[in-house]
Amino acid sequence: MKVYNTLSRKVEEFQTLEPGKVKMYVCGPTVYAKAHIGHAMSALVFDIIRRYLEYRGYEVRHVMNFTDVDDKIILRAQEKGVDPFKLGEMYIHEFEKHLQDFNILPATVNPRATREMEQIITMIQGLVEKGFAYDKDGDVYFRVTRDSQYGKLSGRRIDDMQSGYRIEVDERKEHPMDFALWKAAKPGEPAWDSPWGKGRPGWHIECSAMNLNHLGEQIDIHGGGNDLVFPHHENEIAQSESYTGKTFARYWIHNGMLQLSGEKMSKSVGNLVTIEEFLENHPADALRMLVLNSGYRNPLSFSDEILAQAEKAIERLRSGLKPAPAAAPGAAQSVVDALAHQVETAESGFVQSMDDDFNSAGALAQLFDLVRGINQARADGATGAQLSAAQLKLRQLTTVLGLSLEKETETHQEVDGFVNLLIEIRRELRANKLWELSDSVRDRLAALGVVLEDSKEGTSWHWK
RNA sequence: GGCGACGUGGCCAAGAGGCUAAGGCAAGGGUCUGCAAAACCCUGAUCAUGGGUUCAAAUCCCAUCGUCGCCUCCA
Structure with a gap:
């Protein structure tokens, strides 16, 4: 097997740390809003990979996290006047339901940041002790200049980025690229006790800690959307490898972004179709077919026309x-x-x-x-x-490939009898060569979504 | 400004040095059918443009044009 590795930017022979076993970590969503089909695409990509690995005989330990504490969740909860934990909980449940709808196999473990606080704090402490991090007014930052390998995943150099005009200089940081491992809590925010006072973890550290906790120091596959390459995954590598002194993940796999009208679907652009909206109008298999039909690393074009094509393709398989x-x-x-x-x-x-x-x-x-x-x-x-x-x-x-190929139309069992009755009557019409009438029955049923197909065997029907 | 990806028939899209450039959708023609539907058969691209490397390039290199992503939260 060959796998493209973002780290080397090459296709490499796939070899696991332990024969026959794959440890795979995939970054899940931050639960502060309804998930959109871009999230679904990513989950689908890694579901397909996981299913195939299992088909090839690997035992896959698959971890996907939920980020259930961060600035946006807090902000959104404040706007709505609800408890941030309850808000996250609600979106987690919704997301898990969606995964089921898409026939995505449940991960072996779904850790959450809020439930791994001990491990997170232990890791940050370790980084501070080793000189890879420093605290300042209750915040703790990772010291990027201490990590000679920093930038190896995304192909950036600290010096190049330093000059980038987008970086806001924070006086408390030693270096503009240093990133937060721990953030001091402001009044009213959810907070946990730590050696640096009350606060909450930065975004990147949770994944490092959860990896360590659920998969160990070294893993085979680390996945996620390619928008996570920098800074998220870069920072994860920095944290994990600085902490353990070992190579973190062997293969970094990133899926391309879902594009709607030529642009990445994202919350900030606002061009999103939520999973909920999608499922109201389309069978779940259709999105999977779309994902399957193109390379997972390429951008995935999404439109009604393309989707309709995918639905027809499923019919073809059926x-x-x-x-x-x-x-x-x-x-x-x-x-x-x-x-x-x-x-x-x-x-x-x-x-x-x-x-x-x-x-x-x-x-x-x-x-x-x-x-x-x-x-x-x-x-x-x-x-x-x-x-x-x-x-x-x-x-x-x-x-x-995870395609169910089941007809997903609502079954109105009570309708079956009536349709069969009409088909029977129509058979007599046809036997008497009353073509106009029999065609009219067929057409009018079609208008109601019932498609009749005549053959030598008789007439069969299915929902449109 | 820095880094990166992509541009293949009407649409989606695989292929990444050399067999007839996969497959799906759509379209046209045909078979079957009372007619349709379904199914089956048949039909079409020299690969953004311009150079170059090579016995050989859609596939490698350079340039140009275009599209997109990351550099701030993002799957």
Whole structure:
């Protein structure tokens, strides 16, 4: 397997610290507002990676955190006049529900900053003792000049950044690039006791502490959106490696940003579609299909048109799972052999693509080829038994990608009887060649979202 | 200003030195069908532009144009 590593900016051979085991940490959201589909994209990317690693036989310990204390949560809670912890709690629950909706496997652990305070403080203390951090008026800062490797992930040099006009000079810092490990609390803010007085952790330290706590000093994969490369991940490396003296993560994997009308979807730009809004109008599989259809490192274009294409593509995959007609005569041996061969080709192509830095688009292409093979065999008269192995493989591999392929329309079971009744009556109309009437029934049902498909076998229907 | 990514048929998009440039959507033609739908078959790109390296480039190098990201909170 090969994996692109942001640290080296190269595709590298994937080798775990411990054979057969993967320790993977992915940065989760800061819970101060409704999550948008950019968050979902990131979660989907790492879900796909995790599923594939498991398919390849790895045991994956997957940690995704929730940042449940920070300036914005506090601010938002004050605006709303609610308790900041309750606010975070609410968004965490909502997010977990969304993950389920998207068929994203639950992480092994979902740590939260507020529940790891001891470890965070211990780590900061250690950094202070080793001279990598200093305290000032109740704040504690990381001393970037002490870390000769600082900037290695993002490819920046301290000197270059120093001259950047965006950095506001804070008098209390020794160096403008120093960042907060601990922030002194202002009155009314949530605070924890620490050797430096009451305060709360900086953003970056929590991830370092949680990694240490839940995965150990060294991990295999550290993931997140590429907007986290700097400063968040850079700072995590600085903290963790300064503290342990060991290489922190072997592979840094970053997903590209979701783009809406040519711009990154973000809270600050305001061009966001919340997960809630998305799910109201689209099946969850559609977003996954979008993610699968392109490289995870590239920006992902999002629009109604592209989404509609993804939904059609899912239909296409589903077509491969349709059963053979009950009266199928059976296909010739040559057809059966060709299908068997197709199954092999598809699976090996699938693995080959995914092994190459999780090239899911390439893997999908293999599945579409398999679908065509199945449909061809069915058109050639294959029986259910003749199709079953190929269909099973199709199902298995789509599951590796996390696609459910289930029809997600609301089931109105009470409607079934009526539709079936109409179909029966229409059959008589057709038997009497009353085409106009029978077509009208079909058209009007279609307008209601019920699609009829006539075949020699009879008429079947499904929701649009 | 610094760092980085990207530009492949109408749309989404894979491919990263050499087999016929994947796949999906859309479009057109055909088979099947009473008609449709579904399915099946067939049809199209020389890879932003201009140089260069090489026996060979969409793939490497340089330049230009364009788009985007990071440098402040961000998945």
